[in-house]
Amino acid sequence: MQSVILIGYSGHAYSVINIFTADRWLLAGYMDDEEKKANPFDLSYLGSEKNVETLRWHRDTLFFVAVGNNHARRKITQFLQENRILIANAVHPSASVNGIVAANAGVMIGINAAVNALAEIHEGVICNTGCVIEHECIINKFAHIAPGAVLAGNVSIGEETFIGANAVIRQGVTIGRNVTVGAGSVIIHDIPDNMVVAGNPGRPLNKTSN
Ligand SMILES: CC(=O)SCCNC(=O)CCNC(=O)[C@H](O)C(C)(C)COP(=O)(O)OP(=O)(O)OC[C@H]1O[C@@H](n2cnc3c(N)ncnc32)[C@H](O)[C@@H]1OP(=O)(O)O
Numbered sequence: 001m002q003s004v005i006l007i008g009y010s011g012h013a014y015s016v017i018n019i020f021t022a023d024r025w026l027l028a029g030y031m032d033d034e035e036k037k038a039n040p041f042d043l044s045y046l047g048s049e050k051n052v053e054t055l056r057w058h059r060d061t062l063f064f065v066a067v068g069n070n071h072a073r074r075k076i077t078q079f080l081q082e083n084r085i086l087i088a089n090a091v092h093p094s095a096s097v098n099g100i101v102a103a104n105a106g107v108m109i110g111i112n113a114a115v116n117a118l119a120e121i122h123e124g125v126i127c128n129t130g131c132v133i134e135h136e137c138i139i140n141k142f143a144h145i146a147p148g149a150v151l152a153g154n155v156s157i158g159e160e161t162f163i164g165a166n167a168v169i170r171q172g173v174t175i176g177r178n179v180t181v182g183a184g185s186v187i188i189h190d191i192p193d194n195m196v197v198a199g200n201p202g203r204p205l206n207k208t209s210n
Contacts (some may be wrong), residue, residue, distance in 0.1 A: 001026050002025050002026065002044075002062065004020055004025050004059055005027075005062070007031050007049050007066060007067065008030070008066040009032050011035050014040065014041070014087065015128070016066040016090050017041050017091075019090040020095075022093055022111075023090075023091065023092065025088075027043055029044035029045065030045060032045070034193075038107040039145045041101070042077070043109070043189045044045070044192075049080070054077070056083065056085075061086075062079055062086050062104075063086065064090055065077050065106050066108075068126070070124075071160055073106070073142055074160065075175055077106050085205060087104055089106065089107045089109075091107070091108075094111050094113070095111070095112065095114070096115070097113075099116060100116065100119070103188075104111070108127065108171065109121070110127045110131070111130065112129065113128065113132075116133065116134045116136045116137075119137050120139065122138075122141045123141045125139045126134045127150070128149075131146070132149070132150045133150075134150075134153040134171070134181070135153045136191025137153065137156070138157065139157045140157060142160045143162070144163070146165040149163045149164065149166060149168070154167075155169045155170075155173050156175065157169075158175055158193065161179040161181075162179070162180045163175070163181045164180070166184045167184060170187060173189065176195070177194075178194045179192075179193065179194055179195050180195075181197055181202065182196070182199070184200070185199055186202060187201070187202040188202070
C-alpha cells in the first residue's frame with residue numbers, strides 16, 4: 001500500500017483524502033502551518049512543511065499539496081521540489097482519464113471527471129468532481145477546473161486560471177493565465193490574462209490580480 005502526506009488540511013484536502021482513500025492509499029498524516037482544530041479524518045499532524053528538517057525527515061514518503069488556491073499551491077510545490085521531495089498525483093478510480101497527465105506532479109482528478117483523448121493535464125492542475133475536459137484541451141500548470149465545468153475540444157487554459165463550477169467553454173477557445181471564470185458562465189471568445197469574467201456570454205467583471 002502506498003502512503004502519502006498531505007500539505008494543507010481543509011475543504012479541498014477533504015476531497016483529496018476521499019480520492020486517496022478510494023484508491024487505497026494510506027494517509028500518513030498532514031503538514032500545515034499549525035495543527036488544525038478540526039480533524040474529521042483523524043490524521044496525524046506532522047508539523048509545518050516550512051520546516052525543512054521536518055520535511056526531509058519524511059523524504060521517503062510521497063507528498064500531495066492539497067491546497068485549493070492556485071498560487072499558494074504552486075509556491076508550496078516549488079518549495080517541495082527545491083527540497084527534492086517526491087510528489088504524487090491523486091486520481092479517483094471513477095475518473096475516466098484518456099489524455100496525457102503529467103506524472104508525479106500534484107495533479108488531482110476528482111470523482112467522475114473525464115479527460116478525453118490527447119488532452120494535456122500539466123503539473124499541479126485540479127480537475128475537480130465531474131468536470132469534462134474534451135479532446136486536445138491543454139490545461140496549463142496550477143489551473144483549477146471546478147466541479148461540473150465542461151471544456152469542449154481544443155480549449156487551452158492558462159497557468160493558475162480558475163474555471164468556475166458548471167462553466168462551459170466553447171471549442172477552440174484560449175483562456176489566458178490568472179483568469180477567473182465565474183460559476184455557470186458560458187465562454188465563447190478568447191480571454192486575455194488576469195481577467196475576471198462571468199455570465200452568458202461571459203463578460204469582464206473587472207481586472208484582477210488574484
Ligand atoms: C469544490 C469547490 O467548491 S470548487 C469552487 C467552485 N466555486 C465557484 O465556481 C465559484 C466561482 N466564483 C464566482 O462565480 C464569483 O461569483 C466570481 C469570482 C465570478 C465573482 O466574485 P466577486 O468578485 O465576489 O463578485 P460579486 O459576487 O461581488 O459580484 C459582482 C457582480 O458579478 C455578478 N456575478 C458574480 N458571479 C457571477 C456569475 N458566476 N455569473 C454571472 N454573474 C455573476 C454579480 O451578480 C454582481 O453583479 P452586479 O454588480 O450587477 O450586482
